[in-house]
Amino acid sequence: MTTIYALATPPGRSALALIRVSGPKSHDILKTVFKPLSGKQKNFVVTRGTFSGIDDVICVKYPNHKSFTGEKSFEVISHGNPVIISLIFEKLENAGAVFASPGEFTKRSFLSGKINLMQAESICALISAKSERLLKFALTSLSRENLSYLDAISELVIKLLSEIEVRLNFPEELIPCIQWGLYKNELRCLIDKIKTILKSHYFQTKMMEGFSIAICGMPNVGKSTLLNSISGQDKSLVYDLPGTTRDIIDVEFVTDGFSFTFIDTAGLHKDAQDPVEKMGIHKTKEKIKTVCLVIALVLETCNESMYFDLCLLENSIIEVFNKIDLHENCKGISGKTHCAISVLIKSVISIIFFEEDFSLEYNIAINKRQKNEFDKIYTGLNNVLLLLSENDAFGKEEFVAEELNYILTSLESLYGKNIRNGVLEQIFSSFCIGK
Numbered sequence: 508m509t510t511i512y513a514l515a516t517p518p519g520r521s522a523l524a525l526i527r528v529s530g531p532k533s534h535d536i537l538k539t540v541f542k543p544l545s546g547k548q549k550n551f552v553v554t555r556g557t558f559s560g561i562d563d564v565i566c567v568k569y570p571n572h573k574s575f576t577g578e579k580s581f582e583v584i585s586h587g588n589p590v591i592i593s594l595i596f597e598k599l600e601n602a603g604a605v606f607a608s609p610g611e612f613t614k615r616s617f618l619s620g621k622i623n624l625m626q627a628e629s630i631c632a633l634i635s636a637k638s639e640r641l642l643k644f645a646l647t648s649l650s651r652e653n654l655s656y657l658d659a660i661s662e663l664v665i666k667l668l669s670e671i672e673v674r675l676n677f678p679e680e681l682i683p684c685i686q687w688g689l690y691k692n693e694l695r696c697l698i699d700k701i702k703t704i705l706k707s708h709y710f711q712t713k714m715m716e717g718f719s720i721a722i723c724g725m726p727n728v729g730k731s732t733l734l735n736s737i738s739g740q741d742k743s744l745v746y747d748l749p750g751t752t753r754d755i756i757d758v759e760f761v762t763d764g765f766s767f768t769f770i771d772t773a774g775l776h777k778d779a780q781d782p783v784e785k786m787g788i789h790k791t792k793e794k795i796k797t798v799c800l801v802i803a804l805v806l807e808t809c810n811e812s813m814y815f816d817l818c819l820l821e822n823s824i825i826e827v828f829n830k831i832d833l834h835e836n837c838k839g840i841s842g843k844t845h846c847a848i849s850v851l852i853k854s855v856i857s858i859i860f861f862e863e864d865f866s867l868e869y870n871i872a873i874n875k876r877q878k879n880e881f882d883k884i885y886t887g888l889n890n891v892l893l894l895l896s897e898n899d900a901f902g903k904e905e906f907v908a909e910e911l912n913y914i915l916t917s918l919e920s921l922y923g924k925n926i927r928n929g930v931l932e933q934i935f936s937s938f939c940i941g942k
């Protein structure tokens with residue numbers, strides 16, 4: 508195994524820089540490249556040292572059982588001058604270390620068993636998290652305790668599978684029938700847990716992608732003015748002439764770690780003649796299909812007939828009266844005078860959250876790959892429950908075993924390691940085969 512090094516902080520000039528070194532030679536390299544300022548080199552953990560008389564540095568030494576990678580390693584905190592850093596790199600190379608490839612420290616941590624594959628992937632999520640909430644998600648999935656439900660599923664699957672395998676492979680042992688009923692409650696709890704995790708993925712995706720809200724209505728009702736009022740910019744063209752907005756224009760609105768995209772659309776009406784306007788209307792209808800919510804902007808004075816098409820859609824729609832500045836005692840908003848715009852935004856957010864049924868219990872970050880595996884585990888566990896619930900589970904062992912094997916494959920993909928050996932161990936520990 509090579510000894511690797513890399514800069515852990517961003518390159519360039521900064522107050523401080525952190526260099527990580529990991530591998531079997533790292534503690535020897537530490538001794539030869541950095542001299543402790545206090546004189547005699549001790550088996551130190553943290554010490555001030557000097558680097559070839561060029562810089563004062565702090566070195567943190569980790570024994571293998573305490574380090575992130577599970578190998579002997581150390582970190583050097585130097586001043587963040589690229590010249591100093593390249594001189595340190597040169598010395599490290601001369602002492603036998605090689606530049607790490609991307610993700611190699613995390614890979615070594617995984618290979619040494621310090622973290623499982625899900626935790627390794629969470630590190631990426633942690634680094635790329637764009638909001639505090641996403642950061643919390645990633646941190647939760649980094650902790651091994653929070654992933655204990657995976658161990659619970661594995662234990663149950665291995666236990667069930669070994670119970671079945673032993674009966675199928677050693678019929679002469681005359682082992683009593685499996686007590687299927689004992690497993691049902693546990694199965695149900697685990698299925699609920701996976702359901703929560705899958706929902707958490709949906710929640711997490713929504714946090715990353717944001718929620719889109721289309722502002723729709725007949726021409727001239729004030730859609731573009733409303734968008735400008737929400738964004739606080741003159742982004743969309745406002746004009747008295749119907750058919751002014753033809754392209755879809757959007758603005759992002761971020762609050763409480765969530766991103767909402769408000770979309771201005773072309774005015775909907777049936778008698779559009781102009782081919783470009785017709786294209787704008789077509790684009791609007793296509794866009795509406797993809798949004799979470801439609802704000803149907805209407806005027807009190809008009810007999811609106813735009814629900815014609817909108818009502819056929821499955822999206823949530825809220826009707827909002829605009830231009831209330833022109834009327835007295837009228838409930839609604841005014842894009843022009845900015846009246847009740849914040850109230851509108853608050854109700855839009857609460858409608859979306861209410862409909863999405865988000866709650867803080869959904870807080871584990873999983874990526875697309877992991878989601879696919881959780882989908883398979885969810886289906887597999889449900890199939891097993893269904894088979895066990897049938898009045899006569901006798902003779903179903905082979906089907907149950909097949910489902911359990913599928914689940915095991917997905918679990919292995921999540922852990923990034925083989926756990927099938929556990930089945931054999933269970934068989935030999937629970938039963939007196941071969942005596």
Ligand SMILES: Nc1nc2c(ncn2[C@@H]2O[C@H](COP(=O)(O)OP(=O)(O)O)[C@@H](O)[C@H]2O)c(=O)[nH]1
Pocket residue numbers: 724725726727728729730731732733744745746747749750751752774829830831832833840841842843844
């Ligand atoms: N009085 C009043 N006029 C408005 C309001 N919102 C928009 N307008 C006017 O209505 C006309 C059409 O506005 P626009 O935003 O282009 O409508 P759109 O076709 O639905 O996008 C413009 O003259 C706006 O100044 C409002 O809240 N009050």
Ligand SMILES: [Mg+2]
Pocket residue numbers: 730731732744745751752772774
């Ligand atoms: Mg417009």
